[in-house]
Amino acid sequence: MSSVLTKLAIWIWGPDSKDRALLAKLDVTLLPYFSLIWFLFGVTRSSYSSAYISGMKEALGFQGKEYNYMSTAYLVVYAVCQMPGTSLLTIVRPKYVFVTANLTWAVLTLITYKMTKAWQVILLNAIEGGFSAIAYVGAHFILGSWYKRSELGIRAAVFCVFGHIGTMAGGWIQAGLLASLADKGGLPAWKWIFIIVSVMTIPVALFGWIFIPDLPSHRAAWFLNSELKEHAIMRLGAPRKQSWDLTVFRRVLLSWQFWLLPFIFMLYSLCVQMLQNNVMAYWMASRGYTTIQQNNYPTGIYATAIIGTIFYAVISDKLQSRWEVSIAIGLTFIIGSAILVSSPSTDAGYFVAFYLLGTTFAPQAVWYSWMADVTSSDVQLRAITTGFMNSFDFAFVTWWPLVFYAATDAPDFHRGYIASLVTGALTLPFIGLIAYLERRDRARGVIGRVAFESPVNDHDRDGRDDDSGKLVDTPVNVQSAEIGV
Structure with missing residues (x-):
């Protein structure tokens, strides 16, 4: 036992x-x-x-x-x-x-x-x-x-x-x-x-x-x-940057992480608006489904969301890389949205599209994890970018449904489906760009935490590697002096 x-x-x-x-x-x-x-x-x-x-x-x-x-x-x-x-x-x-x-x-x-x-x-x-x-x-x-x-x-x-x-x-x-x-x-x-x-x-x-x-x-x-x-x-190593000083805003605003991760997260949020705003319920009502069905069937979207979120997260952890599953999510954006744009002749087509797109809620876990991966070297960059990802998202999703998923358009949200196809497709080149920048900066030793052999003070460690310059994401047998706050 x-x-x-x-x-x-x-x-x-x-x-x-x-x-x-x-x-x-x-x-x-x-x-x-x-x-x-x-x-x-x-x-x-x-x-x-x-x-x-x-x-x-x-x-x-x-x-x-x-x-x-x-x-x-x-x-x-x-x-x-x-x-x-x-x-x-x-x-x-x-x-x-x-x-x-x-x-x-x-x-x-x-x-x-x-x-x-x-x-x-x-x-x-x-x-x-x-x-x-x-x-x-x-x-x-x-x-x-x-x-x-x-x-x-x-x-x-x-x-x-x-x-x-x-x-x-x-x-x-x-x-x-x-x-x-x-x-x-x-x-x-x-x-x-x-x-x-x-x-x-x-x-x-x-x-x-x-x-x-x-x-x-x-x-x-x-x-x-x-x-x-x-x-x-x-086991985590030490961040390279970890103090609030005059370099913070320059470090953050000139970083690609601060702009690109929130941008693709915003594109994702706009793409999945057809899963919110009662879009599926409006369509079901137009097809004669009962009120109980209109309330129960859309919850299946969250069931597929749970499956997709867990599945993609597990795969990305095993690979210790996020871009591969991100490409799969981006392709699902395109396939699901394209089905809706085509106005399927059968109800089954709509159900497949809505439930398939439910799996694309996975970026809530995968892309926030990706953001943490590529900002782990800078505490302030990670903190600010984490908050900005959702704030930037909200700057768009508060008005986007009013334009593309207005209740007055129900049950025909064809314009919204096209918008979701476009925003979903746009994630792919940006996923590729982020993957390239991550690979480049890891090779340069710019991102990733630092392993160091002995306790050093924050002033000595800030902004430089240890003698080996090794960046770690695996357990290391070293003594860390990560900042205390």
Whole structure:
């Protein structure tokens, strides 16, 4: 039995005994925390739409486009706060940042049930956007700080999958709450939604206070012994750049990583807009499918998203390279969009296209992992680029559906399908360019962490290699002095 368990552990966490001990502990503390928070994020956001159609609109007197203003206020503040949030993680211990943000977000959700005016909910949503901005990009930054290139993709995929599950389950959870809690305690069901969701979030935030290990350099994880704390640092090597100084903005703005990774992520987000905005539901309604079918069949998109995200992440980790699976994703963009552009004569063609395109949600894990791979040499570049990827994305996806997937075009979104074909096809040359630049800079010794033989201070190490100039993505038997913040 013990030999079977050992073989299973080696299969999951690798042959190195120290790696196995470290990864096993991270995978039951760090990874579950971020995954649960992202799951609850999906549930929380879906609670507003459920509450709105379940009595909040009438109770608070929403008029005209005030519901749209609520969503817009949230998204704008959410997008603006992402780069400052990830940058803050390099200055303040992440445990304090995440737990404060989680608790504030939960409290804001809770007090929503006490609001009496629509403008009050709009204001609360704007504030909540600022505190929830760290949930997605911050998680990617922390995961990239602990896991190697051969380990990161699958962990990022697990994290993203929980978001898909939260989106899928959110409607079911709200429906259950509406059915079971209506008028309990003298409160309407829509108020109970906010109470329950906030109560669900608080224990997870407290779990984070206990188990968030901060960054490896903090050596703060109580569940790791001193040997594993040092191993967590040594196996990754040291960043070449790791201080906030006058070179930061030049380093960031003149880097290809800061521009190209967010750009292809933006193209991906625009391409998959046909999977959102109720496009599939509108098409099904035009074909005479029942309301239940219109609600249930589109959830299959998230099922294929989960499969695709896990599959592509595992392959990219095994290859320790992201460009091969990225090409496959780009080709899937083209094939799925082309099917929709062709206006299939049978319903099966549409179902194949929608479900096939669901697998292309994989860049949420693969491309954030790729970004971490090519920015690992510079802490500030990685933090700022992590936040910018989502902010740049939001700068386009907030208006793109209004132009290409307007509800007034339903059920014929042919113009949107063409736009998705174009944006999906554009990812391919840029994937090739990023792959070329990564290969060039690794050969030059510009990107990748540095192995060094003995402790040195930050001033001596900043901006230069050790004597060998070796860049590492595999365990090295060296002593690291990665920056402490």
